[in-house]
Amino acid sequence: MTTLRLRGDLWMGTAPLIRDLALDLPASRWSGLLGPSGVGKSTLARLVAGLPGPYRLEGAICPEDGKPLQGRVAMMAQEGQLLPWADCVQNVTIGARLRGVRPDVTRARALLAQVGLKGLERRRPAALSGGQRQRVALARVLMEDCPIVVLDEPFSALDTLTRLAMQDLAASLLQGRTVILITHDPLEAIRLSDQAYLLGPDGAEVLNLPASPVPRDYTAPETLAAQAQMLARLHRVESETCAG
């Protein structure tokens, strides 16, 4: 398993985005990354996933085992990554097909059943609800079977109840992987993260999390207290950014 260390300054074009970034993303754990909009959360997700963009990291992102990251990261984004013309099975097996490898359809069907889509395998994304579409995306991440998983606001477009259900599902199915969860929802970060960072232009601060095991109960007083505390802090950061 792979611990990721990220050190350096993140630049967007010629403007600094985040200075003195120091993130340790421990192996087999969930790391939550929170921050006001525009701080560079999604840029960070693209950086870890190895996707190109107008950003630049002056520093390094190194897996502790020293092997290259390429091919070891799977990513799940908010929406739009499903092929609208393909059914669930085809969507889950697209990785293998794009690489020219024979897709394992049996495994794809098993994973779809695991995410609760048994019987809907032949449906296309347009015939699924928002939550079901994200289940397909989750099944695809599992199909790729990468040790590192980047979740970039994966449940943002879902209604509250569906979101809570998806959080539980993701927590159980992605167990054992190094997960980087990008979110703007404090409750989501608190429920799922083993450790959480608040991102700002001057780096990342570690946030306090309740001691209870993940996924944390959203009715537990310590979860709610942590949420209130985190919201207040985010609000403070947001208003400072706006004032500046």
Add this chain to the structure above:
Amino acid sequence: MNTPLLRGLLALGFALALWQGVVWASGVPPFILPGPGRVGASLWANAPLLWEHARFTAANLGMGLAAGVALGVATALNLALSPGARLLLRPMLIFAQAVPVFALAPIITLWLGYGAPSKIVVVMLVIYFPVTSAFFDGLMRLPAPLNDLAQMMRATPLRRLFLLQLPNALPALASGLRLAVVYAPFAVLIGEWVGSSRGLGYLMLMANGRGQTDLMFAALLVLAAQSLILFALFETLSRGRLDRAGQ
């Protein structure tokens, strides 16, 4: 009887009545504007002749369309796959479109003769650009999330083209094909007007020369019917396949 058919017949009846009305009210002689009755009679009397020429025109139309679509699709795929081809071929493609193909029809007839090949080539050239351009645009407009997906999954360029870009471009191809189907009958007629010894275009010119205005109109109706059948055929075949592909 279903309503769309009834409505169609009603519209047709209205159009015919309007036509006859203009003929009666204006009192123009039949060699200037024959009424629907005269044209109908000519259609009936000249049916074997019309059928013979219509077959020639339809065959050229079909072959020209097939060749133009095949060439356009192949060009677009090639352009999408190879930046080198984009660099070299795209300016040529745009230049080719700047030259009106209709103006080339006499030259093509000079080169290929009065037979079918010159008509097929004119149709092919006319529809080549809209098909290529629409399909190529569709291929290059892969949404950013799918682009990321291809990168994350380490897709090979060829598989990216056929598994992501191509299905994503099918609605764009459909609009290119729709244009092609509309342009093709014009093109085949131009080809036949420039120089031909067969076909509906030839028949119209010949009938015009002999003052057989009713036969001219009959040939025009047959050509219009061909265009409509072609369009209806395309719509039936593509609906629910090409257009829905991207949704």
